Amino acid sequence: MTPRTDADELTERPRIPLSRRRVLRAAVELADRDGLASLTMRRLAQEVGAEAMSLYHHVANKEAVFDGVVEVILEEIMAAVDEVQAPSPEEDWQAALRARILAAREVFLRHRWAPRVLETRTTTSPAVIAYYDHVVAILRAGGFSFDLAHRALHVLGSRALGFTQELFRPDGARTANAEAAAMMEQMADRFPNIVGMLADAVHDDPDGTLGFCDDQFEFEFALDLILEGLERRRAAGS
Amino acid sequence: MTPRTDADELTERPRIPLSRRRVLRAAVELADRDGLASLTMRRLAQEVGAEAMSLYHHVANKEAVFDGVVEVILEEIMAAVDEVQAPSPEEDWQAALRARILAAREVFLRHRWAPRVLETRTTTSPAVIAYYDHVVAILRAGGFSFDLAHRALHVLGSRALGFTQELFRPDGARTANAEAAAMMEQMADRFPNIVGMLADAVHDDPDGTLGFCDDQFEFEFALDLILEGLERRRAAGS
DNA sequence: ACCTGAACACCGTTCAAGT
DNA sequence: ACCTGAACACCGTTCAAGT
Numbered sequence: 001m002t003p004r005t006d007a008d009e010l011t012e013r014p015r016i017p018l019s020r021r022r023v024l025r026a027a028v029e030l031a032d033r034d035g036l037a038s039l040t041m042r043r044l045a046q047e048v049g050a051e052a053m054s055l056y057h058h059v060a061n062k063e064a065v066f067d068g069v070v071e072v073i074l075e076e077i078m079a080a081v082d083e084v085q086a087p088s089p090e091e092d093w094q095a096a097l098r099a100r101i102l103a104a105r106e107v108f109l110r111h112r113w114a115p116r117v118l119e120t121r122t123t124t125s126p127a128v129i130a131y132y133d134h135v136v137a138i139l140r141a142g143g144f145s146f147d148l149a150h151r152a153l154h155v156l157g158s159r160a161l162g163f164t165q166e167l168f169r170p171d172g173a174r175t176a177n178a179e180a181a182a183m184m185e186q187m188a189d190r191f192p193n194i195v196g197m198l199a200d201a202v203h204d205d206p207d208g209t210l211g212f213c214d215d216q217f218e219f220e221f222a223l224d225l226i227l228e229g230l231e232r233r234r235a236a237g238s
Numbered sequence: 239m240t241p242r243t244d245a246d247e248l249t250e251r252p253r254i255p256l257s258r259r260r261v262l263r264a265a266v267e268l269a270d271r272d273g274l275a276s277l278t279m280r281r282l283a284q285e286v287g288a289e290a291m292s293l294y295h296h297v298a299n300k301e302a303v304f305d306g307v308v309e310v311i312l313e314e315i316m317a318a319v320d321e322v323q324a325p326s327p328e329e330d331w332q333a334a335l336r337a338r339i340l341a342a343r344e345v346f347l348r349h350r351w352a353p354r355v356l357e358t359r360t361t362t363s364p365a366v367i368a369y370y371d372h373v374v375a376i377l378r379a380g381g382f383s384f385d386l387a388h389r390a391l392h393v394l395g396s397r398a399l400g401f402t403q404e405l406f407r408p409d410g411a412r413t414a415n416a417e418a419a420a421m422m423e424q425m426a427d428r429f430p431n432i433v434g435m436l437a438d439a440v441h442d443d444p445d446g447t448l449g450f451c452d453d454q455f456e457f458e459f460a461l462d463l464i465l466e467g468l469e470r471r472r473a474a475g476s
Numbered sequence: 477a478c479c480t481g482a483a484c485a486c487c488g489t490t491c492a493a494g495t
Numbered sequence: 496a497c498c499t500g501a502a503c504a505c506c507g508t509t510c511a512a513g514t
Contacts, residue, residue, distance in 0.1 A: 119403045136431035146438035154456040165357045193374035200384035218392035229463040292479050
């Protein structure tokens with residue numbers, strides 16, 4: 001290459017030495033900006049101004065990058081949850097847990113690719129365990145036995161962290177209403193119940209500004225149903 | 239290559255012509271046997287005794303293979319669900335839906351990689367819509383408004399199909415009990431609540447033969463809690 | 477119509493060599 | 496100690512050529 005000149009020194013941003021921390025932060029930023037598929041070792045190296053091979057001095061391999069990225073997200077969630085204003089768990093465990101879960105959810109709304117990564121982790125990270133430890137603490141303060149708290153974690157699953165994998169996802173860009181209506185008419189005989197349901201939903205929302213499903217509303221509906229079911233079992237002393 | 243001989247004709251299995259159907263079935267078998275990571279175009283081609291490029295005459299690309307694989311699994315689920323012995327939905331919608339969901343779950347237990355594929359599909363396949371249409375039919379027969387049926391689908395999410403992504407998964411091979419105990423002692427100060435919970439669970443199951451979590455039990459506990467919550471809202475007429 | 481070989485533009489990762 | 500270039504063994508996919 002050509003020798004470095006003073007001009008280069010000025011235009012180049014100063015070389016911050018590589019570190020695990022810096023690599024992981026860059027990975028999150030890259031996924032935020034260009035999507036999870038863009039998170040390759042080569043692109044990540046480019047992002048931090050190094051060669052792909054340099055990354056291996058700070059992370060063992062690509063799996064370790066995914067593990068680390070989950071760590072970073074979990075820290076963001078922990079910080080968000082700590083700042084929540086809510087009744088103490090002793091006073092009202094449902095309100096306390098609900099508020100924290102909704103705060104965690106906001107983090108995932110900022111990193112929509114993150115659930116997909118979290119669900120591929122086979123070894124549960126200490127950061128995830130720490131989060132669930134916090135959830136169990138709230139349940140215990142609310143009067144749960146360890147046994148019921150354990151079952152509660154399974155019932156909540158990823159919802160405790162603030163996300164659920166939506167099975168009915170909009171096809172890429174949200175399907176236009178006109179297009180949706182045409183599709184519904186075409187499907188009416190094959191899927192009479194779904195079509196009836198969709199027709200009803202559109203009727204309830206004549207402007208159609210909200211689209212078919214209000215994610216936040218559905219998430220809270222499910223969360224409340226689950227928290228109520230758990231409270232009933234707790235009160236029954238199971 | 240060498241010219242074909244009569245011996246070749248006998249040892250070679252007769253060449254069944256390639257077809258979309260045959261490709262997709264082979265894809266499911268390959269994932270069952272060697273895991274989802276092994277499902278590459280090149281290995282799939284090998285599986286059906288052809289070159290990778292030949293596949294492209296029957297499927298558009300790899301995404302289409304995943305779409306097709308979901309189709310095959312959904313057909314298997316539909317067949318399993320159709321054979322279920324259960325009360326009619328008019329009589330007892332909870333029992334009717336519960337039995338069908340548990341039947342669907344058995345299909346996913348045979349294809350443990352399938353949830354991961356299903357959750358990456360961005361365009362909801364007709365097969366999935368058909369399944370959910372069936373679920374809505376049961377809810378309607380049980381007295382649900384379209385609006386509540388819609389919310390029920392969101393609450394159930396993938397559980398309606400018989401699976402949930404387990405966030406606490408055993409690390410590869412199920413962690414040995416001795417190892418688990420050692421880890422717990424080490425974690426006691428950092429995660430007091432989780433450790434307490436685990437200690438309690440082990441106490442309930444002194445032999446430890448079941449391991450920490452009984453997946454089937456947890457799945458049914460969550461399912462029942464959710465179905466009860468939905469029934470309460472239906473009875474309240476929301 | 478259906479299949480194929482060679483080639484292209486990517487991957488993650490190893491290794492030996494640089495400073 | 497930290498970084499790198501070349502190389503290896505893979506990917507999915509295009510294209511022109513075969514039958």
